[in-house]
Amino acid sequence: MPTTVTAHPAAFVTLTAPSFGPVHSRRTGAGGGVMACRPRRDGGTCPHGRPVSCTVRHAADDTRLGQPLCPDCFDYAGAVLWNAHAPELWRRFTMAFRRYLARSAGLRVADLREALTVSFAKVAEYQRRGLVHFHAVIRLDGPGGPDATPPSWATLDLIKAAVDHAAGAVAVSTSAAGDVPAKTHVWGSQIDVRPITTTGDLTDTAVAGYIAKYATKAAECVGTLDRRIRPTDDPADLPVSGHARRLITECLRLAALEEFAGLRLAEWAHMLGFRGHFSTKSRHYSVTLGRLRADRIEHNRRQHDISTGRLPFDDDQVLVIAHWRYLGQGMTPGEALLTAALTGKPLPTLTTGTERRTCPNSS
Numbered sequence: 077m078p079t080t081v082t083a084h085p086a087a088f089v090t091l092t093a094p095s096f097g098p099v100h101s102r103r104t105g106a107g108g109g110v111m112a113c114r115p116r117r118d119g120g121t122c123p124h125g126r127p128v129s130c131t132v133r134h135a136a137d138d139t140r141l142g143q144p145l146c147p148d149c150f151d152y153a154g155a156v157l158w159n160a161h162a163p164e165l166w167r168r169f170t171m172a173f174r175r176y177l178a179r180s181a182g183l184r185v186a187d188l189r190e191a192l193t194v195s196f197a198k199v200a201e202y203q204r205r206g207l208v209h210f211h212a213v214i215r216l217d218g219p220g221g222p223d224a225t226p227p228s229w230a231t232l233d234l235i236k237a238a239v240d241h242a243a244g245a246v247a248v249s250t251s252a253a254g255d256v257p258a259k260t261h262v263w264g265s266q267i268d269v270r271p272i273t274t275t276g277d278l279t280d281t282a283v284a285g286y287i288a289k290y291a292t293k294a295a296e297c298v299g300t301l302d303r304r305i306r307p308t309d310d311p312a313d314l315p316v317s318g319h320a321r322r323l324i325t326e327c328l329r330l331a332a333l334e335e336f337a338g339l340r341l342a343e344w345a346h347m348l349g350f351r352g353h354f355s356t357k358s359r360h361y362s363v364t365l366g367r368l369r370a371d372r373i374e375h376n377r378r379q380h381d382i383s384t385g386r387l388p389f390d391d392d393q394v395l396v397i398a399h400w401r402y403l404g405q406g407m408t409p410g411e412a413l414l415t416a417a418l419t420g421k422p423l424p425t426l427t428t429g430t431e432r433r434t435c436p437n438s439s
C-alpha cells in the first residue's frame with residue numbers, strides 16, 4: 077500500500093444494535109467513577125413482577141452484566157432476528173453510504189467510481205447482551221483505489237454526514253411468522269464516527285490495534301459456545317449463561333418456522349443467529365482477505381493435512397506426536413495413513429522421492 081494513503085480521509089465508525097430490553101450494564105461517569113446500573117426513582121416492577129430498577133454499581137467481572145433485568149420482558153425473537161439480518165443491514169448501509177456520496181457530488185451512483193473509491197474494513201463484535209455490532213474503517217481513496225488522490229470534496233465531514241444519513245436510512249423487514257410479529261430491523265441510535273489521523277487522538281496505528289483486539293473476540297466471550305449446536309444437544313445441559321441459553325433456544329425455535337428457514341438459525345444458533353464473517357473489507361482496503369485465506373489454507377495443507385493422502389510433513393520436518401489417548405478400535409483412512417507413516421510401512425499413496433521418517437515417540 078502506498079504511504080500516501082494515510083492522507084486520505086478516513087473514519088472509525090461504530091454501528092450498534094437497538095435495544096431489545098434493559099440489561100445490566102456498567103457505565104462510567106465523567107469523573108471515571110462507576111455509575112448505578114439502571115436507577116429508576118419510581119421503581120416498581122415489570123408485568124412479571126421483577127424490579128425495573130437496578131442501583132448496583134456493577135464490577136467489571138459481574139456475571140450479571142449483559143443479562144436482562146427481566147428475561148421474560150427481553151425480546152429474544154427480535155434479538156436473534158436482528159443478529160441474523162445484521163450482515164444485510166450492513167450491506168444496505170454501504171449502498172446508502174455510496175448513494176449519499178454520489179448525490180452530494182451531483183453524480184449518479186454508477187459514476188461515483190470515476191471520482192473516488194470507498195474502502196471499508198469492518199469487524200463484528202459481540203456485546204455482552206449477545207448482539208453483534210460493527211466497527212468499521214471507512215476510507216475515501218481516489219478513482220481506482222489507494223494509489224490515487226481522492227477529490228477535494230471527499231472530506232471527513234462528508235464521511236460523517238454520509239454515515240449519519242445511511243445508518244438512519246436503511247432497514248430490513250421480516251414478515252410475521254408463528255407467534256413472532258412482523259418486524260423492521262434497523263441500526264441502534266448509538267452511532268459513533270471518529271476521524272482517523274496520523275497524529276492526534278485516534279491514529280491509524282491505534283485503530284489497527286483496536287480492530288485486531290476485536291477481531292480476536294468471538295461469540296464465546298458472551299457466554300455461548302465455540303461450536304455448532306448438535307441435534308443431540310439438549311439446550312438445558314449446555315454450559316452457557318442463562319441469557320445465551322435463551323438466545324440459542326430462540327434460534328432453534330425460530331429455525332422450525334418455514335418463514336425463517338433461509339436464515340439457517342439452527343446452524344448458527346451457537347453464534348446467536350449471526351452468520352456473517354467477523355471481518356470483511358472491500359477489495360481496495362489492503363491485501364485481500366481471499367489472498368490471506370488462500371495462503372493460510374496452503375500453509376495448513378502443507379503442515380497438517382493428512383486426509384489428502386500426502387504426508388503431513390515436508391522433507392526437513394519430523395512429525396512428533398507427544399500426546400495419545402484411547403478413542404476406540406479400528407482406523408479411519410487418516411489414522412491408517414498416520415499409523416503407516418509412523419511405523420515406516422510403505423504406503424500406496426506415497427509419491428516417489430518422499431522420504432518417510434519415524435516418529436521418535438512411536439515406541
Ligand SMILES: [Zn+2]
Nearest residue numbers: 100101113130
Ligand atoms: Zn444492574
Ligand SMILES: [Zn+2]
Nearest residue numbers: 122124146149
Ligand atoms: Zn418482565
